[in-house]
Structure formats: structure tokens, C-alpha cells
Amino acid sequence: MAKEWAKSFYKSKEWQECREAYITEVNGLCERCLENDKVNPGKIVHHIEYLTPDNINDPEITLSFDNLEYLCLDCHNEEHGVGASAEVVRQGLMFNSHGELIKEG
Numbered sequence: 001m002a003k004e005w006a007k008s009f010y011k012s013k014e015w016q017e018c019r020e021a022y023i024t025e026v027n028g029l030c031e032r033c034l035e036n037d038k039v040n041p042g043k044i045v046h047h048i049e050y051l052t053p054d055n056i057n058d059p060e061i062t063l064s065f066d067n068l069e070y071l072c073l074d075c076h077n078e079e080h081g082v083g084a085s086a087e088v089v090r091q092g093l094m095f096n097s098h099g100e101l102i103k104e105g
Contacts, residue, residue, distance in 0.1 A: 046068065
């Protein structure tokens with residue numbers, strides 16, 4: 001789940017519109033897979049510079065296309081150290097399509 005301090009941002013109209021525009025911009029494909037000559041649909045718009053309580057209100061960090069990357073679930077989980085291709089940080093957890101850590105299943 002999103003951290004308490006980030007929940008209102010991820011529910012905001014500004015983020016939802018930015019997210020949809022970014023997905024359209026990158027044609028809905030995982031950007032890291034494309035770099036490796038693979039074509040996979042993306043699932044999560046990832047912030048390259050992670051969001052923190054200190055930068056959550058800075059649109060240059062939160063809403064700038066320069067700080068976004070569209071990733072498939074495998075690439076996003078690998079970025080955060082979860083999943084088959086990365087060290088599991090806690091069994092039974094995964095990231096949902098909003099980048100929130102949730103229980104598997």
C-alpha cells in the first residue's frame with residue numbers, strides 16, 4: 001500500500017491525468033524491456049527519484065515526465081527488490097498497478 005503521506009497524491013486528479021498522459025506518450029510499453037529488445041506492456045508508472053514526504057508536493061518530481069518511467073510488473077518489482085529476479089524482501093508481498101505494496105493473491 002502507498003504510505004499514508006502519499007495516498008492523497010496518488011488519488012489526485014493531477015496524478016491520474018499525468019499518469020494516463022505518460023502511458024500514452026510511451027505507447028503503453030515497458031521502457032526497460034524495450035531497452036533490452038523485448039516488447040512487454042507496462043503496468044506501473046514509476047518515479048525514478050523516489051517520492052518522499054519532503055518532495056511529494058514538488059511537481060517537478062511528482063508530475064514531470066523526466067522523472068517517470070513506465071515499467072512492467074517484473075521490472076518494477078526488480079527495481080524495488082521484490083520478485084523472482086530480485087531478492088525477496090518479504091514473502092507474500094507484491095506491487096499492484098499503482099505501485100503500492102500489497103499482499104499477494
